[in-house]
Amino acid sequence: MKRALTVLTFVLLAMPAAQAASPAPQETMSVFTWGVRAGFAANSTYVTNAFIDGHSIEEYQQDTQLGNFAALQFRVNARRLFFQTGLGISLNKSTFSIDRNSWNPESESASEMELSYSLTSMTLPLQIGCHIINSSPYSMSVFTGPRFRIPFHDKYMTEFSGIAQEGWEEDITNIIPGWTLGLAIQIGRSFFDFEYEYGIRNISEGFHPVAAETPDPGIILNRRMGIMSFSFGIMF
Numbered sequence: 001m002k003r004a005l006t007v008l009t010f011v012l013l014a015m016p017a018a019q020a021a022s023p024a025p026q027e028t029m030s031v032f033t034w035g036v037r038a039g040f041a042a043n044s045t046y047v048t049n050a051f052i053d054g055h056s057i058e059e060y061q062q063d064t065q066l067g068n069f070a071a072l073q074f075r076v077n078a079r080r081l082f083f084q085t086g087l088g089i090s091l092n093k094s095t096f097s098i099d100r101n102s103w104n105p106e107s108e109s110a111s112e113m114e115l116s117y118s119l120t121s122m123t124l125p126l127q128i129g130c131h132i133i134n135s136s137p138y139s140m141s142v143f144t145g146p147r148f149r150i151p152f153h154d155k156y157m158t159e160f161s162g163i164a165q166e167g168w169e170e171d172i173t174n175i176i177p178g179w180t181l182g183l184a185i186q187i188g189r190s191f192f193d194f195e196y197e198y199g200i201r202n203i204s205e206g207f208h209p210v211a212a213e214t215p216d217p218g219i220i221l222n223r224r225m226g227i228m229s230f231s232f233g234i235m236f
Contacts, residue, residue: 030077031076031077032074032076032077033074033075033236034072034235034236035072035073035075035191035233035234035235036070036071036072036073036233036234037071037073037193037233038068038070038071038231038232038233039068039069039193039229040066040067040068040069040229040230040231041066041067041068041069041090041227041228041229041230042064042065042066042067042228042229043066043092043093043094043225043227044064044094044227044228045095045096045223045224045225046062046224046226047096047098047222047223048202048223049220049221049222050220050221050222051219052098052100052113052218052219053100053218054218055100055104057098057099057100057102057103058102058103059099059102060097060098061096061097062094062095062096063095063096063097064094065093067090067091067092067093068090068091069088069090069091069123069229069231070088070089071086071087071090071231072086072087073086073233074086075235080130080131080134081128081129081130081131082128082129082130082131082141082143083127083128083129084125084128084129084143085124085125085126085127086124086125087122087123087124088123089120089122089123090120090121090122090123090149091118091119092118092121092225093117093118093119094117094225095114095115095116095117096114096115096223097112097114097115098113098115098221099111099112100113113160113161114160114161115158115159115160115161115221116158116159116161117156117157117158117170118156119149119156120151120152120156121149121150121151121152121176122150122152123147123148123149123150124147125145125146125147125148126147126148127143127144127145127146127182128143128144128145129141129142129143129184130143137186137187138186138187139184139185140183140184140185140186141183141184142181142182142183142184143180143181143183143184144179144180144181144182145179145180146177146178146179146180147177147178147179147180147197148177149176149177149178150175150176151172151173151174153172156170156172158170168210169208169209170204170205170207171204171206171207171208172204172205173201173202173203173204173205176199176201176203176225177199177200177201178197178199178200178225178227179197180195180197181195181196182194182196183195186235189234189235189236190232190233190234190235191232191233191234191235192230193229193230193231193233194229194230195228195229195231196226196227196229197225197227197229198224198225199224199225199226200224201224202222202224203223203224203225204221204222206220207219207220
């Protein structure tokens with residue numbers, strides 16, 4: 001009897017140690033996940049070509065402005081890599097000014113012209129990523145790939161100041177591609193995205209007076225967007 005009690009006592013004492021030594025079951029990542037996210041985007045403008053009345057303008061200043069966006073996000077996961085896409089709505093704003101006399105080194109005065117635009121677009125990213133840390137419930141990953149913006153032409157607005165002509169309109173490019181580079185941090189179901197997008201195509205197709213339909217060669221302001229964004233989302 002004493003021997004049986006001794007064996008039982010030993011077994012009872014050994015059970016907690018055995019449970020502590022056995023590895024805890026790890027959660028497996030779902031192959032397909034989806035989520036919603038929203039955030040803010042700081043939009044900059046990079047002028048690639050600027051011609052006013054046949055003169056090449058070399059100097060300009062930009063004013064970074066904040067916009068906002070919301071999107072659905074879909075992700076296909078592998079062990080280390082993943083592919084993500086989605087569909088979103090984005091509002092981007094930017095203002096920049098140019099000196100129309102900057103082409104003339106002998107000019108003693110500046111002639112500032114300012115242009116502000118507001119762009120509402122549907123966005124479609126096609127991105128591939130890699131998990132740097134993937135230990136549930138924490139993960140950190142980097143991703144890159146193109147994003148395509150499809151502008152709503154009826155919501156695109158351009159405003160001039162400091163120019164004599166009134167009633168100008170700008171034709172926006174039908175599809176605006178950009179290249180993205182980002183960092184994602186996930187804690188449980190919540191995640192944060194930090195992302196930079198550089199436009200790889202001019203957004204402008206040209207300017208024309210309201211009464212005309214063809215672009216006026218007197219004003220050419222080709223430019224690309226640079227967008228730094230931050231968003232918070234929930235993954236399901």
